[in-house]
Amino acid sequence: MMLIKIAWRNIWRNTSRSLTILIAIMIGLAAALMASAFSMGFVQQRFNNVIERFVSHIQIHNPEFVHDGEVYQYLDKPQKLLQSLSQIPEIKYFTERTKINGMIASAKVSAGVQITGIKPEAEQRLTDLKGWLTKGTYFEDVKRNPVYIGQELANKLKVDVGSRVVINFQDLDGDITAASFKVVGIFKTIELAFDEGTVFVRRSDLNSLLGDEALTHEIALILNDFNQTTTVKNQLQQQFPAYEVRSWENLSEELLMMQEMTTQSLIFLVFIILLGLGFGILNTMLMSVFERTRELGMLIAVGMSKMHVFRMIMLETLFLSFTGAITGMLSGFLLISWLGTKGINLAGLAGDSLAIYGYGNMIYPDLEPQFYFQTAIMVLLIAVLSALYPAFKALKLVPAEAVRKE
Amino acid sequence: MAVIETIGLTKIYNETIVPVKALHEVDLSFDQGEFTSIVGPSGSGKTTLLNMLGGLDKPSSGQILINRKDITTLKERQLTNFRLQHIGFVFQSYNLIPVLTAIENVSFIMLLQKHSRKKIDQRAREILEQVGLGDRLNARPSQLSGGQQQRVAVARALASRPDFVLADEPTANLDTQSAFNLLDIMEKLNREENITLIFSTHDQRVIERARRVITLVDGAVAGDEKRQQ
Ligand SMILES: Nc1ncnc2c1ncn2[C@@H]1O[C@H](COP(=O)(O)OP(=O)(O)OP(=O)(O)O)[C@@H](O)[C@H]1O
Numbered sequence: 054m055m056l057i058k059i060a061w062r063n064i065w066r067n068t069s070r071s072l073t074i075l076i077a078i079m080i081g082l083a084a085a086l087m088a089s090a091f092s093m094g095f096v097q098q099r100f101n102n103v104i105e106r107f108v109s110h111i112q113i114h115n116p117e118f119v120h121d122g123e124v125y126q127y128l129d130k131p132q133k134l135l136q137s138l139s140q141i142p143e144i145k146y147f148t149e150r151t152k153i154n155g156m157i158a159s160a161k162v163s164a165g166v167q168i169t170g171i172k173p174e175a176e177q178r179l180t181d182l183k184g185w186l187t188k189g190t191y192f193e194d195v196k197r198n199p200v201y202i203g204q205e206l207a208n209k210l211k212v213d214v215g216s217r218v219v220i221n222f223q224d225l226d227g228d229i230t231a232a233s234f235k236v237v238g239i240f241k242t243i244e245l246a247f248d249e250g251t252v253f254v255r256r257s258d259l260n261s262l263l264g265d266e267a268l269t270h271e272i273a274l275i276l277n278d279f280n281q282t283t284t285v286k287n288q289l290q291q292q293f294p295a296y297e298v299r300s301w302e303n304l305s306e307e308l309l310m311m312q313e314m315t316t317q318s319l320i321f322l323v324f325i326i327l328l329g330l331g332f333g334i335l336n337t338m339l340m341s342v343f344e345r346t347r348e349l350g351m352l353i354a355v356g357m358s359k360m361h362v363f364r365m366i367m368l369e370t371l372f373l374s375f376t377g378a379i380t381g382m383l384s385g386f387l388l389i390s391w392l393g394t395k396g397i398n399l400a401g402l403a404g405d406s407l408a409i410y411g412y413g414n415m416i417y418p419d420l421e422p423q424f425y426f427q428t429a430i431m432v433l434l435i436a437v438l439s440a441l442y443p444a445f446k447a448l449k450l451v452p453a454e455a456v457r458k459e
Numbered sequence: 460m461a462v463i464e465t466i467g468l469t470k471i472y473n474e475t476i477v478p479v480k481a482l483h484e485v486d487l488s489f490d491q492g493e494f495t496s497i498v499g500p501s502g503s504g505k506t507t508l509l510n511m512l513g514g515l516d517k518p519s520s521g522q523i524l525i526n527r528k529d530i531t532t533l534k535e536r537q538l539t540n541f542r543l544q545h546i547g548f549v550f551q552s553y554n555l556i557p558v559l560t561a562i563e564n565v566s567f568i569m570l571l572q573k574h575s576r577k578k579i580d581q582r583a584r585e586i587l588e589q590v591g592l593g594d595r596l597n598a599r600p601s602q603l604s605g606g607q608q609q610r611v612a613v614a615r616a617l618a619s620r621p622d623f624v625l626a627d628e629p630t631a632n633l634d635t636q637s638a639f640n641l642l643d644i645m646e647k648l649n650r651e652e653n654i655t656l657i658f659s660t661h662d663q664r665v666i667e668r669a670r671r672v673i674t675l676v677d678g679a680v681a682g683d684e685k686r687q688q
C-alpha cells in the first residue's frame with residue numbers, strides 16, 4: 054500500500070520530465086491508433102463497397118462456371134432452387150443473372166467486356182447499380198435492347214447516351230451472335246476497372262439472343278441479417294449439392310486477406326512506435342534512479358529490502374507507462390469514434406486518383422476492439438520490459454556507498 | 460551487558476589496487492543506554508566504523524557482535540532485515556522520503572516491520588510530539604527546516620525502539636541553535652527510552668554533550684573517555 058503511494062507520488066516529483074514522457078506516450082499512441090484506424094477505414098470502405106455493390110451476401114453457380122465462366126456452364130434446372138429461395142425466411146432478396154463474355158464495338162473502337170443480363174427491377178434491390186447512374190436512365194422506358202455501360206467504357210468507345218453499339222458473343226451452340234444495342238444509361242462506380250469491363254443488359258434480351266429464356270448463370274442473394282451468411286450458405290449447400298454456394302467470404306478472399314494483412318502490418322507499426330516510447334520510458338526512469346542514488350541507498354540502509362526497492366521502481370515505471378497509455382488510448386479512441394461517424398473527406402486532397410484503385414473519397418476511421426486489446430497487451434509488455442532495467446540498476450546500489458556524503 | 464562489541468575490527472578499502480586502511484584492529488564495546496560520540500579528524504574512519512556497526516558494509520576482518528550475535532556472517536538479505544528490526548539510522552542528509560509527510564516518514568519503517576496500523580499511528584504521533592513536531596505531522600520534508608527534518612529522522616530512527624541508533628554527523632548541516640536542539644532531543648530520548656545512541660561529529664560544541672567520547676585517529680582508537688554528567 055505504502056509502496057504504491059510512494060511510487061505514485063515519486064512520478065510527480067519531476068513534473069516536467071514525467072509530463073514530457075507522458076505526453077510523448079499519449080500522442081504517440083493516439084497517433085498510432087488513429088493512423089491504424091484510418092488505414093482500416095480505408096480497407097473497410099473498399100470491403101463494404103465490393104460486398105454491398107457487387108458481390109452480395111451469397112451467390113450460387115454451376116461449380117464449373119466458377120472456374121471457367123463459359124456460357125454453357127449454366128445452372129441446371131434452377132426451378133426447384135428458386136422455389137426454395139423464396140421460402141427461406143432469412144433471405145431478403147435474390148435475383149438471377151446471365152453472365153457471358155463478349156466484345157462490344159462502337160463505330161470506331163471495340164473492347165472485350167463481361168455482359169451481364171439482369172432483371173433491372175430485382176437487381177436494384179440487391180446492388181446499387183442504379184445509384185451509380187450518371188447520365189441517361191436505368192433501363193426505363195426503353196423498348197429494344199438497352200445497354201447500361203460504365204463511364205470509362207463510354208469514353209473508350211467514344212459513345213454517349215443514345216449511341217448504338219454492337220455486342221458479339223458465342224451462343225449456347227457455339228455460334229457467334231451479334232446484336233445491336235442502344236446505350237440508355239452511363240454509370241460510374243468507384244472502381245474504374247469495373248466501369249470499363251462490365252456492361253449490363255436486360256436478361257430477357259440476352260436470353261432470347263442466346264436461345265434459352267430460362268438461362269441462369271448466377272443467383273445472387275442478400276439476407277436480412279448479414280451475420281446469418283454462413284448458416285444460410287451451409288443450409289443451401291446441403292440442400293443443393295449439385296450447385297456451388299459461396300458466401301462473400303469465398304467471393305472476396307482477396308479482400309479478407311487484404312484486411313488481415315493490413316491489421317498485421319498496423320499492429321507491427323504500433324509495436325515499433327511503442328518500442329520507441331519504451332526506450333523513452335527506460336531513459337526517464339534511469340535518470341530518475343540515478344538522481345535518487347542517495348535516497349534509495351538510505352531506504353535500503355534503514356531496512357527496506359532490495360526487493361521492495363525493485364518493486365517500487367517497477368511500480369513507478371508501470372504507473373508512468375499506464376497513465377500515458379490509458380490517456381493515449383482513450384484520446385485515440387475518442388478521436389476515432391468522432392471521425393468514425395463524421396468521416397474524413399479526401400476529395401480535396403486526392404481528387405479522382407483514389408477511384409482508380411477502387412476507393413471512395415470518404416474514409417470512416419474504424420478499429421476493432423481486438424486491435425485496442427492487442428495494443429494494450431503490447432503496452433503492458435513494453436512497459437514491463439522498460440521497467441526491468443532501471444529496477445535492476447536500483448538493485449545494484451550499495452547502501453554504504455550511497456549514504457556517504459560526497 | 461554489552462549491546463555491541465567489536466573484536467579486531469579492520470577495514471581496508473581497495474584491497475587489491477591501492478589499499479586504504481580505514482579501520483585497524485578496533486576493539487570496542489557499547490552498553491545498553493550509552494550516549495556515545497565518535498570524534499576524530501576527517502578521514503579517521505568515523506563513517507567507516509558506523510557503517511560497519513550498522514551492517515551497511517562488511518569488515519575486512521574482525522567480528523561485530525550485536526547482542527552476542529556476529530552480524531558479519533549474515534547474508535545480505537538477513538542483514539537488511541537485521542537492520543530493519545534492530546538498528547535505527549540518522550544520516551547527515553537525505554534521511555527522509557521527500558514525497559511522504561513527517562508522520563508517513565516515521566510510520567514507514569514500522570510498516571515495513573509489519574506492526575498494526577493503529578499501533579504505528581499512535582507511536583508515530585507520540586514520538587513526533589517528543590521531538591517537538593506534534594503540529595507538523597502532515598508537513599512534507601520540503602516544508603520543514605533542516606533542523607526539523609533531522610528531528611523527523613531521529614523520530615523515525617527511534618520510533619520502533621531499536622537496540623541502538625547510529626547517527627553519522629547528524630548536526631553537520633545545522634546551525635548552532637538547531638544542532639543543540641537536536642542534541643537535546645537525542646539526549647532526552649536516550650534517557651527516556653533507554654536507547655543506545657552512537658553518533659559521530661566534528662563539532663566541538665556537540666562533543667561536550669556526549670557521556671562517552673571515543674576518539675579515532677587513522678582508523679585506530681586513540682581515546683575513550685567516559686564522563687559523568
Ligand atoms: N569507498 C571507499 N573506497 C576507498 N577508500 C575509502 C572509501 N570510503 C572511505 N575511504 C577512505 O577511508 C578512510 C576513512 O574514511 P571515513 O569516511 O570513514 O572517514 P571519516 O572519519 O568519516 O571522515 P569525515 O570526517 O571526513 O567524514 C579515508 O581515508 C577515506 O578516504
Ligand SMILES: [Mg+2]
Nearest residue numbers: 505506507627
Ligand atoms: Mg564521515
